[in-house]
Amino acid sequence: MSLAGITRRVVVGQMLFTAGHALSSGGFLYYFANEFRPSAALFALLQVMPEVAETAGLFVRPLLQAVGSRKRIWMALLIAGRVAALGIPVMAFPELRPAGVDPFWIIVASVGVWYACQGLSYVAYLSWLSDLVPERRWGRFFAARQMGMLAVTLVATNVVSFARERWLRSLPEDVRDWSFVVIFIAGGVLAVASILPLLSLPDVAARSRPSALPSLSMLSAALADRSYRLFVVHGWWLASAQGLSQAALYKYQVDVLHLPISIYYGMTSLMLVLQLPLAMVAGRLSDRYGDRRPLLLALFAISPALLCWMAATPETWWLLFGAYALWGLFGIINLCQQNLALRLAPPSDNTLHFALFRQIGGLLAGLAGLCGGLWLDVLLRQDALASGVTIAGWTLGPFQIVFGASLLGRVTAPLWLLGVSDESRQRQGRAI
Numbered sequence: 222m223s224l225a226g227i228t229r230r231v232v233v234g235q236m237l238f239t240a241g242h243a244l245s246s247g248g249f250l251y252y253f254a255n256e257f258r259p260s261a262a263l264f265a266l267l268q269v270m271p272e273v274a275e276t277a278g279l280f281v282r283p284l285l286q287a288v289g290s291r292k293r294i295w296m297a298l299l300i301a302g303r304v305a306a307l308g309i310p311v312m313a314f315p316e317l318r319p320a321g322v323d324p325f326w327i328i329v330a331s332v333g334v335w336y337a338c339q340g341l342s343y344v345a346y347l348s349w350l351s352d353l354v355p356e357r358r359w360g361r362f363f364a365a366r367q368m369g370m371l372a373v374t375l376v377a378t379n380v381v382s383f384a385r386e387r388w389l390r391s392l393p394e395d396v397r398d399w400s401f402v403v404i405f406i407a408g409g410v411l412a413v414a415s416i417l418p419l420l421s422l423p424d425v426a427a428r429s430r431p432s433a434l435p436s437l438s439m440l441s442a443a444l445a446d447r448s449y450r451l452f453v454v455h456g457w458w459l460a461s462a463q464g465l466s467q468a469a470l471y472k473y474q475v476d477v478l479h480l481p482i483s484i485y486y487g488m489t490s491l492m493l494v495l496q497l498p499l500a501m502v503a504g505r506l507s508d509r510y511g512d513r514r515p516l517l518l519a520l521f522a523i524s525p526a527l528l529c530w531m532a533a534t535p536e537t538w539w540l541l542f543g544a545y546a547l548w549g550l551f552g553i554i555n556l557c558q559q560n561l562a563l564r565l566a567p568p569s570d571n572t573l574h575f576a577l578f579r580q581i582g583g584l585l586a587g588l589a590g591l592c593g594g595l596w597l598d599v600l601l602r603q604d605a606l607a608s609g610v611t612i613a614g615w616t617l618g619p620f621q622i623v624f625g626a627s628l629l630g631r632v633t634a635p636l637w638l639l640g641v642s643d644e645s646r647q648r649q650g651r652a653i
Contacts, residue, residue: 222421222422222423224354224355224358224362227353227354227362227422228354228362228365228366230418230419230421230422231350231362231365231366231418231419231422232365232366232368232369233369233418234415234416234417234418234419235366235369235370235373235415236369236370236372236373237411237412237414237415237417237418238411238412238415239369239370239373239374240373240408240411241407241408241409241410241411241412241413241414241415242408242412243373243374243408244404244405244407244408244411245306245404245405245408245409245412246271246408249401249404249405250309250332251264251267251268253309253310253313253401253405254267254325254328257312257323257324257325257328259325263325263329265591265594266329267325267328267329267332268587268590269587269588269590269591270329270332270333270336271332271336271583271587272583272584272586272587272588273333273584273587274332274333274334274335274336274337274339274340275336275337275339275340275343275580275583275584276340276576276580276581276583276584277337277338277340277341277580278340278341278343278344278572278575278576278579278580279573279576279577279580279581280341281294281341281344281345281348281572281573281576282439282570282572282573284341284345285345285572290424291345291346291348291349291352291424291572292345292349292419292422292424293424294341294342294345295342295343295345295346295349296342296416297342298338298339298341298342298345299338299339299342299412299413299415299416300413300416301338302334302335302336302337302338302339302342303335303409303412303413305331305334305335305338306331306332306335306405306409307331307406307409308327308328308330308331308334309327309328309331309332309405310401310402310405310406311327312324312327312328313399313401313402340576340580344572344575344576344579344580345572347559347563347575348569348571348572348575349424349425350362350363351563351569351571352425352568352569353422353423353425356564356568357508358508359507359508359560359563359564360503360504360505360506360507360508360509360512360556360560361504361505361507361508362504363504363507363556363559363560364500364501364503364504364505364507364556365504367500367552367555367556368497368500368501371493371496371497371500371552372497374493375490375493375494375497439570439573440573440577443566443573443574443577446565447640448565448640448641448642449565449566449574451637451638451640451641452561452562452565452578452637452638452641453577453578453581454637455634455635455636455637455638455641456558456562456578456579456582457581457582457585458630458633458634458637459520459582459630459631459634460582460583460585460586460589461585461586461588461589461630462589462627462629462630462631462634463586463589463627463630463631464585464586464587464588464589464590464593465589465590465592465593465623465626465627465630466527466593466623466624466626466627467586467589467590467593467594468590468593468594468597469593469594469597469620469623469624469627470530472597472620473530473533473620474541477535477620478533478534478535478538478541479535480538480541484538488541488542488545489545491542491545491546491549492545492546492548492549492551493549494549495546495549495550495552496549496551496552497552498552499549499550499552499553500552500553500555500556502552502553503515503552503553503556503557504556506553506557507556507557507560511561511564512557512558512560512561512564513557513561513638513641513642515553515557516553516554516557516558516561516635516638517635517638517639519550519553519554519557520554520631520634520635520638521632521635522547522550523547523548523550523551523554523631524628524631524632524635525547526543526544526545526547526548527544527624527625527627527628527631528628529541529543529544529547530544530620530624531617531621531624531625531628558578559579561641562574562575562578562579563575565641593623593627596623597619597620597623600619600622600623601619603619
């Protein structure tokens with residue numbers, strides 16, 4: 222099959238999955254779960270559960286050694302995850318809830334199994350794709366996939382969000398549970414349907430013989446490689462810095478700036494519109510020059526975004542448009558990070574290396590998010606603004622202190638990449 226045919230099928234599959242995931246995760250899921258009145262701590266547990274559960278992706282390698290097919294692992298676990306997720310909408314009906322069990326715990330458990338399967342599935346999927354396409358074309362291939370995902374996120378997600386909220390408001394209370402079930406199941410069906418366009422793609426064998434090393438020994442060998450070790454530290458450092466400000470960004474936008482949801486969608490749309498062409502540019506840069514330099518420059522360029530948040534007030538809220546515009550550079554960062562993770566890993570036998578970067582990074586972002594939220598609560602109780610925390614003549618309030626700490630982490634994260642050797646040009650002779 223031609224590369225164009227493979228790309229077309231992967232893009233269609235990604236668009237289906239993104240649309241389905243948007244209907245069954247994020248704010249929609251949290252809105253439903255919050256109806257069961259969990260405590261703040263329990264709700265925080267639900268929010269970090271996806272990142273915690275997706276660390277299961279670290280165990281794809283031993284699973285692959287037993288099964289032998291990344292394509293089958295991807296399909297089977299994608300379906301299994303969606304079946305497990307059905308435990309969530311079932312909680313809408315009191316007669317179907319287990320006696321003596323808080324339905325919120327059923328939701329948390331379902332999310333845990335769902336994302337554990339999804340973490341395993343996604344790592345196997347990326348590893349399979351990395352052998353399906355020549356390495357010298359990874360940039361443009363993965364850019365096309367990312368652009369399909371961004372297009373659906375930009376158009377379908379916003380349209381569905383507005384339509385969903387308007388529809389729910391028009392329904393009586395006793396019908397809303399049914400509406401959630403219908404939308405959630407529709408999302409699951411779309412996600413599983415993402416398998417269909419890829420069924421005809423070959424279940425390719427590994428390009429090279431997988432290492433006979435046990436996974437723990439391979440993990441030690443991976444971290445002993447200086448370039449890979451520095452790259453992973455950069456990813457973990459950045460994920461922690463970004464996670465630290467998660468709660469503060471949301472609360473500042475809502476509680477301090479009092480921005481309506483229409484403004485939020487407008488800023489998010491600006492970010493996605495900019496990410497689309499930048500993802501295409503990143504793909505070409507990746508294929509021609511490698512990933513380290515574009516990633517390094519984009520990370521340095523995006524760092525000042527939090528300065529817009531630190532300076533924004535209810536009168537100058539529009540400064541946030543500058544932050545969201547800079548965040549358009551994630552079109553380059555997300556693509557180049559993923560490709561560099563794959564390039565620094567052994568050919569084919571790359572599931573452990575990729576999961577170590579992505580899954581552990583997600584876990585650290587979630588844990589940092591919890592810590593950042595707790596820290597913000599402490600600062601707000603102590604009224605840090607009144608205590609006069611001043612740096613270079615700039616008085617920092619509780620939110621600005623958290624933003625400043627996150628900014629420091631974001632600015633320094635690219636420094637770890639200075640010691641990384643981009644292996645993409647050294648490996649072109651091994652591309653199929």
